Amino acid sequence: MTKITTVEELDARFLAKVEKAEACWLWLGARTSSGYGNFWTRATGNIVAHRYAYESLVGPVPADMMLDHLCRVRHCVNPAHLEPVTNRENLRRGVQGFAFTGRCRRGHDTTAPGAIRTKPDGRRECRTCVNERWRARYNERKAS
Numbered sequence: 001m002t003k004i005t006t007v008e009e010l011d012a013r014f015l016a017k018v019e020k021a022e023a024c025w026l027w028l029g030a031r032t033s034s035g036y037g038n039f040w041t042r043a044t045g046n047i048v049a050h051r052y053a054y055e056s057l058v059g060p061v062p063a064d065m066m067l068d069h070l071c072r073v074r075h076c077v078n079p080a081h082l083e084p085v086t087n088r089e090n091l092r093r094g095v096q097g098f099a100f101t102g103r104c105r106r107g108h109d110t111t112a113p114g115a116i117r118t119k120p121d122g123r124r125e126c127r128t129c130v131n132e133r134w135r136a137r138y139n140e141r142k143a144s
Contacts, residue, residue: 035074053077
């Protein structure tokens with residue numbers, strides 16, 4: 001493995017893992033379990049790819065802010081699709097997006113009454129997904 005010493009070399013390595021589509025720039029490299037691009041540098045270690053793209057092409061993200069994907073595509077690294085917002089605003093927009101799509105991550109319908117379960121900490125999840133997880137755990141224990 002060659003040692004990357006300049007910012008230009010690091011940027012070239014980053015861009016080699018990006019597919020520039022019509023609107024979104026899709027990250028082709030590693031992803032986190034929640035679907036965000038994951039990029040490693042010697043200086044920072046693991047960093048989410050969209051944050052690296054924003055900081056290298058636009059500038060630093062203010063300390064009290066986080067980046068929101070305006071396009072709602074988690075592995076998009078196009079800086080034009082990223083906006084620094086407060087954590088509260090990012091959560092508000094995320095909840096709206098969850099309700100707006102009418103589907104959970106696995107494609108279950110979330111528009112029916114009772115299809116969304118609100119946890120004690122305020123997070124929302126698809127009731128069908130929860131039931132499937134519990135059913136799978138029950139069947140595993142029953143089989144052993």
